[in-house]
Amino acid sequence: MSKPLLFNAFLMNTASHIHHGQWRHPEARQHEFNDVNLWIELAKTLEEGLFDAMFFADVTGLYGPADGQYVDNVHEGLQIPSNDPAVLLGALAVATKNIGLAYTSNVMQNHPFNFARQVSTLDHISKGRIAWNIVTSTQENAARNFGFDALVEHDARYDWADEYLDVAYKLWEGSWDQDALLVDKQGERYADASKIHKINHVGARYKVEGPHLPSPSPQRTPLLFQAGGSARGISFAAKHAEAVFIGPPNPAGAKIHTDNARAEVVRAGRREEDLKFFQGISFIVGSTHAEVDAKREELERYTSVLGYLTHSSLGVLPDGSRLPEDTELRNIPNNGGQGHVDWLRAATPDREPTLADLAKNRIERGVVAGKPEEIADQLSAWQEAGIDGINVINWRLPDTYLEFNERILPTLQARGLAKTAYEPGTLRHKIFGRDRLPENHPGAAYRGAFGPRATALPPEFVTAGS
Template sequence: MSKPLFFNAFLMNTGSHIQHGQWRHPDARQAEFNDVRLWIDVAKTLEEGLFDAMFFADVSGLYGPAGGQYVDNVHEGLQIPSSDPTVLLAALAVVTRHIGLATTSNMMQNHPFNFARQLSTLDHISNGRIAWNIVTSTQENAARNFGYRALTEHDARYDWADEYLEVVYKLWEGSWDDGALLKDKAGGRFSDPARIHKIHHDGARYKVEGPHLPSPSPQRTPLLFQAGGSERGIRFAARHAECQFIVTPNPEVAQDHISRTRALAAATGRDPQDVKFFQGLSLVIGRDEAEVRAKEEDYLRYASVTGFLTHASLGILPDGSRLPDDTRLIDIPNNGGQAHVEWLRRATPDREPTLADLANGRIRRGYIAGTPEQIADRLGQWQAAGVDGINVINWRLPGSYEEFNELLLPTLQRRGLAKTEYAEGTLRHKLFGRDRLPDRHPGARYRGAFAPALAATAGPSA
């Protein structure tokens, strides 16, 4: 019997997220994304399938060059229109009991003081089921939407993120001591002022006095996801991430990435097993070979090459024209997401990959097609490479997850690759067996750091 994998549903509050073109299918409901009833239906389906989390992606701008045309983005519905997933989580928290709720937010779009307050509020509403996918943004348009002249250089964005994390750690972990919330009706003391502290953060980008306004939520710090795969992104994950989302092209590349990241985590003083890895995959599930082939052909019939290339944001010129398909990726300036290019390069070691490779890779390499037994075999290979869970990327909502529940889940459970019931407790407790960050995590150093007796000697910095 295998160890159960974790399963997340990879989602976005938009019409076309990853599998571009699929929204046009008559059975697809992605176009209804502004109707909360769609998401309630999806959430209930996912809890029936014992999914661990609804993992919502997000963007704060358009894909493509600064000042460029965005006709293709709009025609494809490619993450425009899109709505704020963080707001949506509040609605989903009250119609679910077990499933985790993960939102994506980058450094530019929300000041850390306000963001920390929002996520603490959500963690209270959900009884401890909130996660944060930490991203640094890859879009020039996003930078301009928040008043910046240009997107900050790739590695410098992670320096920015390091300080952002320092601020929210101080608020979540250090501003309120355990026992500060009293609710003492007889004594007329709601909280103990001696145990609530200003953080007085004074850094390169942020000056935050504090204190944190919410009382500590069940997890204090939400479960921390991260999706970077560049060299700087790996170092960031090794320091901060509890779960990392990867989309490597095969188990061999995944195994190398996981080994490197865990080794770096150990070098920072963390337990390397304190980081779990979730591979992103779409699934084509059929009862027999004929059904598998028919479904695969149907998905590929609706797939939009234009959508995939626009999403990649490489090779697009400001006038909307595109570089030739045989343009090598190494010859295209890239200040955006570098991990996909690096992983593709490792999957084609005999030559430099091209724009055509990038498009075909996104369309044809990102899924497993087979019967339930065949898919279970493939997932076992990913697990053997060190993968702890799968971010299941839907083709169509809600059908992809209904098929998972009906066709695949019983086989996975029989093989020991999926759980048969939810564990109780917070999202972190379900994944790690604890509610709080472990003592080895850098965020934990702020516990008690602002108490008067310790303030003179603590002097914490990330």
Template sequence: MSVPLLFNAFLMNTPSHLHHGQWRHPDARQVEFDTLDLWVEVAKLLEDAMFDALFFADVSGIFGPVDGRYADNVHEAVQIPSNDPIVLLGALAATTRRIGLASTSSIIQNPPFNFARQISTLDHLSRGRIAWNIVTSSQENAARNFGMTGLVEHDERYEWAEEYVSVAYKLWEGSWDDDALLVDREGGRYADPARIHKIRHVGPRYQVEGPHLPSPSPQRTPLLFQAGGSPRGMAFAARHAEAVFINTPSPEVARDHIARTRALAEAEGRRADDIRFFQLLSIAAGRTATEAQQRYDELRAWASVTGYRTHVSLGILPDGTRLPDDTPLRDIPNNGGRGHVDWLRAENPEREPVLADLARRRMDGQTVVGTPDMIADELERWRAVGVDGINLVNHRLPSSYEQFVELVLPVLRERGLAKASYGDARTLRGRLFGHDRLPERHPGARFRGAFRDGPRDG
């Protein structure tokens, strides 16, 4: 029997995440993003449908050039206003039981000691359902929001990330022994101090003494997502990620990216199947092909070209004017998300992509249009090249997911492409891999027991 695909709902706590302009539609409830009722309703819908996780994106600043105009960002609600997803996960942990809860958090926005404590708290409250999407940020404005004069150079941000995750691993994996917690009421000993260790990390950016304040959570380290598509990002994913979020333009490009990342993982001493790959897709489904095309045409009618161009942000000048659409991407400085440009080049090897290609790619996205059987056929194509799961992006909340659950999911289950139950695994990592904790071959696992006789370098 075939292995079902994994499904995440790719979300953001904002009115306009990726499909810009849709918030204006009278039935689009993403304008209620700052109410808990909407998110609880969406979470329960997707948990009943056996989705694996609610995956929340996040940003730490606005898109566009530093000191530039941001009127379009605000008019179009391009990820502003947006609220903190980690706070929201705390509420959703209390109102769901099985679905995973994933949050993006950048290395620039939270010191690793505090972040590790927040994640351990959430993993306790959710009984092991937390995932972290590790990002290095690509916005100059975000850097200024955290005391920097500008964004650190692209590859150097990944060096920063290496230290950041190292500190987090030390806290999650090495600070507490498994048997440190006693809860000895009669003896008056809640925990054993000999089994709780300071990590005494000293590195280029951080000095963290420890110990970790929370006791070990069900997963200790959360399930680790990463989305870097550049060569440096792929190397980081191969070393650390357990799930990689990709937005490749075709199954053929995905096949190459997956194969290269898995090979890099094996070179790091991991197994090729230690990583699950999730392709970003949207769905426009109908009972007939005509109905599906009409639905997609209606979505396109509400799309905002200005919103998509603002989100791309490349080619926007400080005065708010934009470079011509035919500007080659190689002529535009890019210290941000290079993976998207590299994937465009892979899709169009005969020519250098231009600015209009990138904006159009964002606008059209990877929307699969058709009947449930046609959509299932397309998902089969992605699975055939090594894709393990889908990050399903909505156009409108909650109707995009309601249509998927009502029309598409039954056909996927008939074909063995979607699960019909969560199974026995209680943690998110357990569901994806069959074990609750990081495997011994993961770099985070080497900090287990590392501090019993003093700190270990690294």
């Protein structure tokens, strides 16, 4: 028997997220994303399938050049229109009991003091089921939406995220002592002021006095996801992340990535098992190979190659025209997401990949097809390559997940590749067996750092004014 994999549903509060064109299918319902009932129904379906989390992607700008046309984006419904997942999570938290609720928020879009407060509120509402996907944004338009002239250089965005997390950790882990909340009606003290602390953070970008306004939530710090595949992204994940969403094109590529990342985790002073890896996979399942082929052909009929190319952002010129498909990727400036290009290069070691390769890779990557037993075999191969979980990418809502529950899950459970019941407790407890960050995580260093033992804080964690 294998060890059970973890499973997330990879979603976005929009009509066209990953598999572009599929919203046009008569049975697709992702175009109903404004209707909260679609998401509540889906959440209940996912809990029936024992999914670990609903993982919501998000963007705060348009794909493409800063001054470019966005006609294609709008025609495709490609992440415009889209809604804020944080607001949706409040509704899903009260409509569910076990499933984790993960959402994306980039460091540009919300001041860390306000963001930390929102997360703590959601963690209270959900009784400890919130996760945060840490991103630094890849869209020039997003930077302009928040008052910046341009997107900060790739690696410098991670430096920004380091400080952002530093502020958040201080608020979540250090501002309130564990026994600060009293709710003492007879003694007329709601909390103990001596155990609630200002953080007085002063850094390169932020100056935050504190204290954190919410009392400690069940997890304090949400479960931390991250999705960067570049060298700088991997080092950032090794320091901060508890789970990483990756997209190598095959198990061999995943093996290289997970081995390198786990070595980085150890160098960062943590344990290999402190970081889980989730591979993005789309399923095509059938009782026979003929049925699988027929389903694949139907998906191809609704596939929008233009949508995939627009999503990649590379090769799109401001006037809406595009570079030739044989343009090599090294000849295209890229200050956006570099991990996908790096994974594509690893998959084509004999030559430099082109725009055509990038589009083909986006359409075909991570597709696992076959009869249920064959799908189980392929997932076993991914697991052997170092994968701990799967981000299940949908073709259509809600059909992809209904079909997973009915046709794939029973075989995975029989093989020991999927759990048969939820563990109780918080999201972090379900995945790691603990509610709080472990002591070897940098966020844990701020526990008690602003009270009587403040001088015990290691020098590397002390910023000016702390």
